[in-house]
Ligand SMILES: CSCCC(=O)C(=O)COP(=O)(O)O
């Protein structure tokens with residue numbers, strides 16, 4: 770499968786889950802590590818209807834020399850996450866539970882004692898996972914600096930307040946599995962009163 774085919778297929782899956790409403794969300798895969806180059810989804814299109822041609826090659830700063838396609842407005846944050854974490858794929862969706870969780874716990878969202886933590890690469894018990902939250906903004910350099918400040922190699926996710934969630938992994942499939950488990954964990958956390966958790 771080409772990067773374009775894989776990105777379009779993953780977008781269709783997330784869109785069907787209601788996590789890419791409107792034209793929201795963007796995905797990327799690393800196609801070269803040195804220098805870093807990523808294939809990222811185009812900006813402003815319905816991500817449930819992408820074709821394999823709707824991807825753009827960008828550098829670590831999100832810049833492209835493609836004369837036609839416009840990369841995601843968030844391509845530079847994908848580049849920063851891939852550079853800092855070593856991830857091979859970065860996914861960003863606008864699912865609701867991550868945004869509600871970030872709103873309630875702007876200092877970071879604590880997760881513990883849940884079996885689904887294993888799907889996020891952590892232990893179900895005797896472990897506390899804190900998902901960092903950064904303020905939203907339109908400057909990807911500022912967002913990237915905030916991400917890097919709170920980066921921990923054992924937490925492959927970032928919540929952007931009033932915006933959405935980023936998750937990454939070795940490839941699109943690991944990123945997807947982590948995202949699906951994290952969304953479940955965050956939904957549980959916002960829906961179940963703290964006295965029951
Ligand atoms: C209604 S979506 C607003 C922009 C955004 O947050 C997003 O994820 C999509 O941006 P892109 O440039 O990748 O289409």
Ligand SMILES: [Zn+2]
Nearest residue numbers: 793794861933
């Ligand atoms: Zn977004």
